[in-house]
Amino acid sequence: MLDGGHQRPLFSSMSKPRRFYLISLGCPKNLVDSEGIATLLRHAGYTAAATPEEADMLIVNTCGFIAPAREESLAVLRELAQVKRPGQRLIAAGCYSQRCPHELAEAVPGIDGLIGTRRWMDIVTLVKQLPHPVGEGRGRGFPSLVGEDRGEVVPAVPRVAVQGASAYLKLADGCRRSCAFCAIPLIKGPAVSRPPEAILSDARWLAERGVREIVLIAQDTTDYGHDLGMREGLADLxxxxxxxxxxxxxxxxxxxxxxxxxxxxxETMARHPQILPYLDIPLQHAHPDVLRRMRRPADIEGVRRTIRRLRAAMPDIAIRTTFLVGYPGETEAEFGVLLDFVAEMKFDRVGVFTYSHEEGTPAARLEDDVPPEVKEERRERLMEIQQRISLAKNQALVGRMLDVLIEGQGEGLSVGRSYRDAPEIDGLVLVQAELPVGEIVPVRITAALEYDLIGNLSSPPRPLPPGDHP
Ligand code: SF4
Structure with a gap:
């Protein structure tokens, strides 16, 4: 749920400000759009409600990337539609609305308005088109703002999502790659980079609010600036x-x-202590034939070289990756190559997904010929290998010191993250002391679990660069 701000009535005939309750589903990129929606509503005079019951307007920023995410979006919308009281309006925003507006409207009859991920900046326009007076339900005026970008300048709201002392900052939206299994280019369109000045302005805004960690996101951060004519846009930024x-x-x-x-x-990452020695490189597979069928770069030797270079330049770098198993035509031998690759490369973090057809993508025209139980079994085998690697890597950290950003505390414990842990997807560090939330503290690691670490506050002053120290 996102916060509200100052109060001003939306409709002159109404005596009290309208209130919204916003649920953000899916990835951090969606979360940033949710914050943009909330900011625009606040600027238009709405305030945030603490519970759905107190709100005049319920907004779900949906995820439509893969089938399980769509199911979750549907479940949340249906639940809200069922408990919606007379006078409340329900808006479906985000990727699912963009991708399948008719399917969504039919599946959840209680929806009063739809707005797609490429039109989030028009939320106030949509709200003004909702049935009025409030409570009339879906009528002739059922508004739907879905489709291409307006081609206008996005209103000057920060493209960030702040979570405690950490914040996501969006560099670009959309993707110009053509991975055969991925619906993102269909949903979001080609990549559009934000001007460097806008990103710097948002980063300053975050710094002024005491944010200690900025997480740079886009569908492909390494493509940042290509559409602006920059050759090394990310490094320049x-x-x-x-x-x-x-x-x-x-x-x-x-x-x-x-x-x-x-x-x-x-070289830029290695030279600046502020840039964490951490990189998320989704690889999807390691067999060149599968990668070619996925329409992904198939030069796996090139991947090995890149990882060697990263580790040579930043010996403590934590590398995260993601794999997709059970892609159409994936043989046991091809999967075996992926298993060997994971055992060889010893990534710090690995996420594994099982393949499912996404309508409209090139891969959906292939036969989905790996049975569901085989997909699941392959996922488990891959995760088993990675769990052993992850535990060994964590055990090697026992006795060493890590800087930890504290994000919560209570009952004699604190919980935080080191440079090795991206928010929400990686591990945690549990510290045996109650420490100030939002502070970065030096922690001596005393024990290791498969994904998480346990440690004590260490007395020496916090050294730089962030990372482990002998
Ligand atoms: S790089 Fe590929 S998988 Fe990632 S968003 Fe773009 S098309 Fe999808």
């Missing part, structure tokens, strides 16, 4: 961020595309 915002201790990079992690980017 990192240079400016570090130069202009020395007070932000942690800058984290997500979603790098294989083959686009350049020498210049590696």
């Amino acid at each position: 990192l240079e400016r961020l570090t130069a202009e915002l020395p007070q932000v201790e942690w800058i984290r990079l997500m979603y790098a595309y294989p083959g686009r992690v350049t020498e210049r980017l590696i």
